[in-house]
Amino acid sequence: xxxxxxxxxxxxxxxxxxxxxxxxxxxxxxxxxxxxxxxxxxxxxxxxxxxxxxxxxxxxxxxxxxxxxxxxxxxxxxxxxxxxxxxxxxxxxxxxxxxxxxxxxxxxxxxxxxxxxxxxxxxxxxxxxxxxxxxxxxxxxxxxxxxxxxxxxxxxxxxxxxx
Amino acid sequence: xxxxxxxxxxxxxxxxxxxxxxxxxxxxxxxxxxxxxxxxxxxxxxxxxxxxxxxxxxxxxxxxxxxxxxxxxxxxxxxxxxxxxxxxxxxxxxxxxxxxxxxxxxxxxxxxxxxxxxxxxxxxxxxxxxxxxxxxxxxxxxxxxxxxxxxxxxxxxxxxxxxxxxxxxxxxxxxxxxxxxxxxxxxxxxxxxxxxxxxxxxxxxxxxxxxxxxxxxxxxxxxxxxxxxxxxxxxxxxxxxxxxxxxxxxxxxxxxxxxxxxxxxxxxxxxxxxxxxxxxxxxxxxxxxxxxxxxxxxxxxxxxxxxxxxxxxxxxxxxxxxxxxxxxxxxxxxxxxxxxxxxxxxxxxxxxxxxxxxxxxxxxxxxxxxxxxxxxxxxxxxxxxxxxxxxxxxxxxxxxxxxxxxxxxxxxxxxxxxxxxxxxxx
Numbered sequence: 001x002x003x004x005x006x007x008x009x010x011x012x013x014x015x016x017x018x019x020x021x022x023x024x025x026x027x028x029x030x031x032x033x034x035x036x037x038x039x040x041x042x043x044x045x046x047x048x049x050x051x052x053x054x055x056x057x058x059x060x061x062x063x064x065x066x067x068x069x070x071x072x073x074x075x076x077x078x079x080x081x082x083x084x085x086x087x088x089x090x091x092x093x094x095x096x097x098x099x100x101x102x103x104x105x106x107x108x109x110x111x112x113x114x115x116x117x118x119x120x121x122x123x124x125x126x127x128x129x130x131x132x133x134x135x136x137x138x139x140x141x142x143x144x145x146x147x148x149x150x151x152x153x154x155x156x157x158x159x160x161x162x163x
Numbered sequence: 164x165x166x167x168x169x170x171x172x173x174x175x176x177x178x179x180x181x182x183x184x185x186x187x188x189x190x191x192x193x194x195x196x197x198x199x200x201x202x203x204x205x206x207x208x209x210x211x212x213x214x215x216x217x218x219x220x221x222x223x224x225x226x227x228x229x230x231x232x233x234x235x236x237x238x239x240x241x242x243x244x245x246x247x248x249x250x251x252x253x254x255x256x257x258x259x260x261x262x263x264x265x266x267x268x269x270x271x272x273x274x275x276x277x278x279x280x281x282x283x284x285x286x287x288x289x290x291x292x293x294x295x296x297x298x299x300x301x302x303x304x305x306x307x308x309x310x311x312x313x314x315x316x317x318x319x320x321x322x323x324x325x326x327x328x329x330x331x332x333x334x335x336x337x338x339x340x341x342x343x344x345x346x347x348x349x350x351x352x353x354x355x356x357x358x359x360x361x362x363x364x365x366x367x368x369x370x371x372x373x374x375x376x377x378x379x380x381x382x383x384x385x386x387x388x389x390x391x392x393x394x395x396x397x398x399x400x401x402x403x404x405x406x407x408x409x410x411x412x413x414x415x416x417x418x419x420x421x422x423x424x425x426x427x428x429x430x431x432x433x434x435x436x437x438x439x440x441x442x443x444x445x446x447x448x449x450x451x452x453x454x455x456x457x458x459x460x461x462x463x464x465x466x467x468x469x470x471x472x473x474x475x476x477x478x479x480x481x482x483x484x485x486x487x488x489x490x491x492x493x494x495x496x497x498x499x500x501x502x503x504x505x506x507x508x509x510x511x512x513x514x515x516x517x518x519x520x521x522x523x524x525x526x527x528x529x530x531x532x533x534x535x536x537x538x539x540x541x542x543x544x545x546x547x548x549x550x551x552x553x554x555x556x557x558x559x560x561x562x563x564x565x566x567x568x569x570x571x572x573x574x575x576x577x578x579x580x581x582x583x584x585x586x587x588x589x
């Protein structure tokens with residue numbers, strides 16, 4: 001089993017509140033994504049068993065929603081906004097800097113499997129641009145110095161957790 | 164200026180129910196339960212003139228009055244917190260700072276339309292704002308403000324937070340309903356309108372977070388007070404999300420009708436580092452440009468429309484002299500091409516073509532005739548799709564070419580920007 005007991009419980013708790021079982025698809029995808037870090041066929045199959053909706057309907061819905069990576073990503077998924085408000089405040093520069101700093105190109109994952117770097121459309125942090133999301137957290141008013149600190153902190157955190 | 168949404172923005176405990184109550188929260192709903200019949204609530208909201216803050220500006224009370232009360236089906240409220248129009252980050256600040264204001268607004272609306280189930284649709288990326296709202300809902304349940312027999316009135320109400328999966332289209336009301344139902348977020352053909360046949364084929368009202376958050380102030384202070392803010396046709400206050408090339412970007416709540424220049428210069432500290440203003444997107448990325456000589460346009464639905472644009476979601480994006488407008492438009496069209504849900508051919512194919520054409524001009528591969536081709540593609544999208552996403556993609560394209568055609572022509576002919584600057588690569 002991929003999904004943990006706690007994830008399955010969360011999915012079931014949420015499902016019970018809706019007037020229709022189908023409505024639990026998106027909450028289930030969200031819960032699974034937060035636990036696993038990405039979604040794929042194996043995950044859809046488990047969700048299908050939990051909420052008793054055909055697998056194909058889970059996959060059909062999941063493939064519409066771009067927030068969930070559909071393949072394995074690093075421990076930290078860095079999503080940098082490249083839309084207008086962030087671009088006007090230097091998002092392109094931040095992206096170049098992050099690629100240099102991590103030694104990877106857009107869409108790639110670092111060798112230690114810690115960071116995956118992608119750019120995404122507007123995240124609703126426009127008045128604190130440029131900004132990015134790493135896993136569930138927003139990091140705003142980015143600068144090179146701030147990026148250095150954020151990456152260093154995350155590396156330290158990962159090391160701590162690895163012990 | 165008096166504020167409704169951001170009055171307690173500096174109080175770090177405003178999101179907690181006890182602080183909200185200390186600040187006069189949950190008074191309006193108790194007054195409504197005691198003193199108003201549901202139809203009187205609708206009449207009051209109609210009289211207040213509050214208009215939908217999501218973008219369309221449709222009168223909220225009128226929307227509610229379309230809900231049939233005799234179908235025997237349950238009635239639903241969907242609160243729209245999908246907030247994905249580039250430039251817009253106003254609902255997030257309400258969710259984070261003042262979630263009980265949203266809940267109280269939802270309660271007032273549900274009482275008026277006789278709904279016992281409400282959904283708050285929050286964009287999936289807003290994990291923390293959604294957690295804030297959910298925590299607030301749990302507090303309200305614990306106090307007996309939600310659930311069965313609220314305040315001993317016999318009125319039942321459940322609120323469910325439904326988070327999205329990163330799709331701009333789900334902020335469109337019928338797509339939002341598809342998404343709650345567990346489907347891909349495709350828009351639906353209207354009629355039937357959601358008020359008649361919406362969520363689970365039942366009558367449904369969809370209102371923006373900011374719209375619903377306006378309601379408690381109307382019942383606490385009265386219609387006259389509410390109408391003393393804003394203009395005759397655009398009453399009340401509104402949050403404007405100021406972003407782009409200004410010194411102090413941020414969310415600012417002002418009366419509707421406040422001059423754009425006040426928001427940009429007085430609140431926003433003027434154009435970034437003293438640069439010259441080039442253009443303004445006044446209401447979110449899909450709204451046509453305003454030019455520097457229009458900076459005194461009052462920020463209300465009518466005045467901005469008269470100036471040739473739309474108030475939209477109130478997301479003001481400021482562009483200064485350093486930007487090449489081909490580059491800016493490329494950023495916008497890439498967004499719309501990515502976010503088209505793919506259901507309607509004109510939008511799916513059209514936005515992809517616009518993306519290709521504008522990117523090739525930006526990259527120095529533009530061909531003579533590309534501008535005409537772009538405008539032709541626009542003509543074939545506009546008004547030919549189920550939902551407004553296609554139109555939303557076309558409006559900025561037409562507007563950018565109308566005002567800055569010279570920059571596009573220069574780019575095609577000289578394979579580079581007319582604006583001589585390294586910006587934003589500094």
